[in-house]
Amino acid sequence: MGIDLKYVPFRKISVLIGNGVFSFKSQRTDYNPILKDVAAILNRAQSKNRRLYSANILEGLGKYVVNPQITEFLCFSKFRTLLEFWNSGVPIPRTVYIPCDSHDLTPTGLQIHHEEAVADLVQRDLATRRIVVKPDAGTHGRHVGLMEDRDSLLKYLGETEPSIINPVGFVAQEFIEKWFYDLRIIVAKEYGAVPYCHPTALARAGLKDFRTNTYLGNMVFGANLPAGVQKMAVRAAEAVGKEEAWVLALDAMVSVGEDRFMDDEYIKSEFERLEPPFQKVKEVKQDLQAKSRDFRAWNMSLEAAFNAYMEEESYDNIKRIIEKSVEAGKERVLFHEANSCPEFWEQTRLVAGINLAVPLLKCAKSVEGRTSSRESN
Secondary structure, eight states: OOOOOOOOOOSSOEEEEEEEEEEEOOSOOOOHHHHHSSSSOOOOOSSSSHHHHHEEEEEEEOOOSSSSSHHHHHHHHHHHHHHHHHTTTTTOOOEEHHHHHHHEEEEOOOEHHHEEHHHHHHHHHHHHHHHEOOTTTTOOOOOOOEEHHHHHHHHHHHHOOOOOSSSSSSSEEEEOOTTEEEEEEEEOOOOOOOOOSSSEEEEESSSSSOOOOOOTTOEEEEEOOOHHHHHHHHHHHHHHOSSOOOEEEEEEEOOOOTTTOOOOHHHHHHHHHHHOOOHHHHHTTOOHHHHHOOOOHHHHHHHHHHHHHTHHHHHHHHHHHHHHHHHHGGGGGGEEEESSSOOOOOHHTTSSSSHHHHHHHHHHHHHHTTHHHHHHH
16 A cells, blocks of 8 residues: 555553653664654554553654544443443443442451442343343453343352453443344544445354354354444444544444344254364464464465355355344344454454455555644644
């Protein structure tokens, strides 16, 4: 695309400020000269915390960061994201946030337990038997639990400690009967242009667990989106994008309920037929030595493995079921998360047909020469 890219790390570096001095250095390299001449930053730090800090620091230097700090701030927290969705009229699952740890340790060593009170508030407000509890800043479906009754809820609350992914409190949601899949939808906005929703979503699917994250071993399918779902996805992305240019991945699910037109046993058998070719995909992805030794050859092997997987008849059968389900439930799509650093680059590119590098670079190019929003305001 004719864009000059420079690599700047945001791990194992020191950021020095004070007395009119600023430096950005690793143990061996001074990155100040690079940062001085950079027009826009593509924020690809994998940690949510590092991504938030890097956006804050680099915007403080007058750089435009894709994605901007306000977007990173909102996406860091599931509840902050959901609040923006709700304010913009985007349909979401019924959600309650309880800003309280399950137990506190007093200076005298006495432990005070709040599990019963937190459970009371959650069950009162959601008024449903099955409840999903999740870390506010969690990823990959880790530590997300489905509570079937009060005892399981109290057990989950009692075992939870404050952490970097769950700093204070709990996010609980009504359990949505989403069947066997959810959707990851990509929306991008360049400076001076209207947001664009890619018409194909990455559907993450499986019957192993109520969680359909690919990190947990679920399969992936490309799924065409109805126009109405694309329009709502743009509204959701605008709710958290805020600034002039951004690329977001939205997580959504159809509230299918009992409206299922296919037996789960049939779907399970199709997944079983797909397991051998999908295992080949996972083997290539996990071969990190080959990836570091010859990335181009590794990438070609991965593409061949994905193509073999997608050529299976069972892949087309499940894909058609997902698309029919989305079309039938397009008025019941709920959005529940926004990701400012979309993962699964290979899956998004090879299965959904979206090369995320392109909208990211176009967004960066579109703001070239502009000052940061803080300076311009």
